Amino acid sequence: MTTPRRQDATSVRPITDPDVAVAVDTLAxxxxDYPYTRHVVAADRHGERIRRYQELCLTRVGMVHGRVWVADEGRAVAVWAVPDQDPSPALVELAPILVELxxxxxxxxxxxxxxxxPHRPEGPAWFLQTVATAPEAQGKGLGTAVLLPGIEEAESAGFPAYLETSDVANVRFYERLGFEIIADVRLPDDGPRTWCMRREPRLR
Known part of the structure; x- marks a missing residue:
């Protein structure tokens, strides 16, 4: 399988500070109502908690220690952790806040x-932290388009790409982008089914 061609590539670019507010709103x-976040984030003030969580993931992890692309001024956004930037210091700092959330x-x-x-990559890999397309921007190919820069960069560098999803509807979407299921996990505490997916680099 070859790397899929980027759709509507002119609308996709690295995130800038003016995009943040719209991107956070898109993610929030x-x-x-995502199965995983419903499972791991308290029900009271759930929307506020999710918004803050996604804001931290975007601004304190992705934009500082990873790569972030947006389309349509933030109505589609993809946040990646990358092999050459260690997010550990930020994650340690954020840990108490995330527990509180x-x-x-x-x-x-x-x-x-x-x-x-146990199913996460042991070696260097591109790790999709979060991705979303706003409801009003769906159906335009922006979800695919905003993911392709990260997939292509991982491919060209010879690294696998990895993600987790708790929505069965997403599985086929990611399979079309070359990801394969490597684990099908039923989360404990009556949690949702979660698929771990990995895309191996094809270029050698």
Whole structure:
């Protein structure tokens, strides 16, 4: 399988500060009722918690220690962790905040993370942290387009790309981009089914 061609590539670019507000709103709306976040984030003030969580993932992890692309001024956004930038210092700093955001689901969140950890790449890889397209921007190919720069860069550098999804509808979408299921995990504590997916580089 060859690398898929980028769709509507002229609308895709690295994120800039003016895009942040729209990108955070896109992510917050996309994950408000997502099975995984419903499972690991407290129900009270759930929307506020999700918005803050996605804001931290975008601005403190992706934009500082990874790569972020947007389309349509942030109505589609993809956040990657990359092999040559270590996010550990930011994650250590953010850990207490993330626990607080999980609220009474903090222990459940820890169990869910532990359940998928064995399937994550042991070596260097591009790790898709979060991706979303705003409802009003869907159906235009922007979800695919905003993912392709990361897929292509991982491919050209010879690294695998990895992601996790708890929405069965997403599995076929990612398979079309060359990802394969490497684990099908039922999260503990009556959690949602979660698929770990990996895309091996084809170029040698």
């Amino acid at each position: 709306r996309a994950f408000a 999980s609220g009474d689901r903090a222990a459940v969140a820890a169990s869910a993370d532990a359940a998928v950890e």
